[in-house]
Amino acid sequence: xxxxTQSPATLSASxxxxxxxxxxxxxxxxxxxxxxxxKPGKAPSLLIYKASTLETGVPSRFSGxxxxxxxxxxxxxxxxxxxxxxxxxxxxxxxxxxxxTKIDIK
Amino acid sequence: xxxxxxxxxxxxxxxxxxxxxxxxxxxTFSSYWMSWVRQAPGKGLEWVAxxxxxxxxxxxxxxxxxxxxxxxxxxRKGVYLQMNNLTVDDTAVYLCxxxxxxxxxxxxxxxxxxxxxxxxx
Numbered sequence: 001x002x003x004x005t006q007s008p009a010t011l012s013a014s015x016x017x018x019x020x021x022x023x024x025x026x027x028x029x030x031x032x033x034x035x036x037x038x039k040p041g042k043a044p045s046l047l048i049y050k051a052s053t054l055e056t057g058v059p060s061r062f063s064g065x066x067x068x069x070x071x072x073x074x075x076x077x078x079x080x081x082x083x084x085x086x087x088x089x090x091x092x093x094x095x096x097x098x099x100x101t102k103i104d105i106k
Numbered sequence: 107x108x109x110x111x112x113x114x115x116x117x118x119x120x121x122x123x124x125x126x127x128x129x130x131x132x133x134t135f136s137s138y139w140m141s142w143v144r145q146a147p148g149k150g151l152e153w154v155a156x157x158x159x160x161x162x163x164x165x166x167x168x169x170x171x172x173x174x175x176x177x178x179x180x181x182r183k184g185v186y187l188q189m190n191n192l193t194v195d196d197t198a199v200y201l202c203x204x205x206x207x208x209x210x211x212x213x214x215x216x217x218x219x220x221x222x223x224x225x226x227x
Binding site for chain 1: 143206219
């Protein structure tokens, strides 16, 4: 199975900050990587697919980058609604998820 | 409105069985691979199983192989997860998820709210 390692596990930030989360794959996944946002008690919501393609309706302050094995999710000008947990997921083979990154208020 | 609604979660004893259901609406259900993903309390996401559009291919995470069976009924727009020989490690919220395209390997662009399975004596 392909392992995904996310860092950091927790990130403290303020409204207006630019934040970056990293996801490293244990083997090549080309660009088959997605990013999700999850809020407490809610289902995940797709933000980015194919490493850098923004899902319809997702604000442009979210962006994805990188290529195997290291990928990034960047949020420009963090908004109050962005404090949540973020997961990466690979779909090059049987899907696996990273351990998650919680963004909380500094 | 595109919607996935899970049901069937319950408290069950170790060794017991449960059948989860996911009702889909608002999209051409028969055109997409469907998956089950679970989330243990306070933990991350784990893909459990998926099923091809016509039900002819099914895949499972190793930890549930031989115990869980995924199925679908396109006429009812439903996907199901039969879970047998449950253990405490199966305790989780089980979410139904839709692939973003008709391709086998895809991101999940629609999720249900989940149904809670608790395995406890």
